Amino acid sequence: MTGVSSQTRKLSALFADPRNYQISVLSSLILLGLFHYSFHLPWWHVVGCIGATLTTQAFADRMIKRPFDPRSPLISALSLTLLLRTGSFTLSIAAGVIAVASKYLIRFQGKHIFNPANFGLVIMSLLFGAAWISPGQWGQATLFALLLLALGGVVTGKAKRWDVSLALLAFYASFVFGRALWLGDPLAIPVHQMQSGALLIFAFFMISDPKTTPNSRLGRVLFALIVAAVGFTIQFAVYNAAGIILALILCAPLVPLIDRFLPAGLYQWPTQLTLSISNRNGVSHEILDPAE
């Protein structure tokens, strides 16, 4: 990292921690879903889910005596709200609790294993019939808005780990286009498949979580390849439309392994640059960090 870019990072961090950017984008998407696409999403579910993640995080941070930062649990709650559908208020709350609790309970070498929203999403939809994932809830018109926001994030550097997002989309695209070529299908089909709003939200706002992706860039690209391959298989061989979301939870335990063979420094949130102490051991900083 050069001095100049370090300066730039500090400056941009003041104004735009990636999480702030992510929170605003996810909130906009929720509003879009509510008002434009008439999602079945009562406001008290949103409030319940956000309340549950914040409370769980605050409680857990207090238990382990760590400063509380509301942004990460907020992101988890917003992601859950975007992707998990349920008619039950209790399940909305339970999803938030399970998501955040997983960060504190399922850990390996100072890092949590699962993306909390992904964990909550999959566990709830597998365990309860009254909670489900709706991959088709976004229209294609959303695509442009979503791509714009996401690419905007990449360009301005506000998106975290954009490499894993783009790698995932590229690998997934090569699979669906490859499949179409093999089947002799018109290209309109894979194009349509790539326009899935759930896929794009997943790529830009879920798998890109720095805390649960490999530390090295090569590792992240490798991870994206594995997730794309597993997700593609689940989608087209097991016929589960939420394939890519299930793939992340299945592949997440591979991250420590990838980190072991392709080591690199742990990710730090920009706004904690000034707070963090040396992380040469890869431990101290992480423990102070509010996990996401």
Place this chain on the structure above:
Amino acid sequence: MKYSTLLSSVFAIGLFAAAPSAQAFCGFYVAKAGTDLFNESSKVALVRDGDRTVITMANDYQGELTEFAMVIPVPTAITREQVHISDPALLKHLDAYTAPRLVEYFDSDPCARQMRMEMMSRSPMAEDVIVMTGSRQRAKSLGVTIEDEFTVGEYDIQLLSATQSDGLMTYLDENGYQVPSGAGRILGSYIKQNMKFFIAKVNLEEQAQTGSEYLRPIAVAFESPKFMLPIRLGTLNARGEQDLFVYALTREGQVETTNYRTQKIPTGQELPVYIKDEFPEFYKSMYKTAANREGGHGVFMEYAWDMGWCDPCAADPLSREELQELGVFWLGKSNQTPMPRGRRIMPQAQDVFVTRLHVRYDAKSFPEDLKFKTTGNKQNFQGRYVLRHAFEGEMTCEAAVDYKKQVNERRDKEVKTLANLTGWDRKDIWNDIEDAGVGVKFDVKDKDDRGSKWWNDLWKDE
């Protein structure tokens, strides 16, 4: 066969909807259905639990029976025992039960403080006719594996598998199928996805014995993780957009499409009362307007309800026997009380949740086959439109003036709503109201300033 007289023409649907049983609960029915509504449509009932699927395809083929043939890609091999000829009345009943409905309420005399009576009624929705992927067939074999071959009811059925599309195309071609150009590519794609081909033609001898000139629906039971409907072959034949009605029956709840957005049809709006006689026309325009807002196509949920009841009922819920005939295989296991009979439809768990999806599609906007998913969503939804009749009797009291003003405001709003939903011109709507002579605004004599001003009528279409 005993039901065959009820069989399907568009007109029969209209007749069925007007039958006494359909209006039992709801006073009197409102509108006569325009029977050619969505007349290019297909109707499919999908019963699904776990991997088990029973699909019933209704067919309103009206051409030469010798020329009837259909080719349906199916995910697994199908044997004789898995095919059943169904009663066409079932899908009609399902259609009537799930149809978008018109209800009406009558204002009470504002001068007489009586309990408000609410009258509800329904309109039969006219609908739908199936046009399956058709082509022509003569049974001969060539180069393609005929996995099974049998006659069920009036149909001669073959189950084919193929290793390459050219062979299959040749087979179909040499057997008199007029396979549309472009089908080879799609068939090839299905072959590579290990799908089989269910092809059917009419057995004229058997058909003569049914005593009906129409064809009955075919039901097929199979087990497959694929929860989908192949629509791609159908898009080759069609001229532009097509309508497809899917009635999905599940145990858990609503069914939605996973690769297209499922949206709800606008519902609950109050409309000018003259719509009573124009309901089919209204619904058709409204659907078209809703679809146009999505680019002319889309998947719309028109109904989602627990099969145990309805409110208001467009038709009684299907009986246990009817559901079993449709392939609802899980009913036998549970210890259910009998279906409610007669007029009063009490909420009663039936362990069947029905979703009616109305899909308007064409090859361009729906490149991929429809893929579905059962969700745990048991929220009830219905396409329901409301007429509120003003009190038309003599009103002499003070309260009547205020009442009339309220009614006039309400009528302005109803016209705006109607214009917004259908894209009709407001001037035309007011003209129609004048012509119909119902729902015309009251002539209110102002006693105070709160009344209408001279400019209110100046541009009343705005």
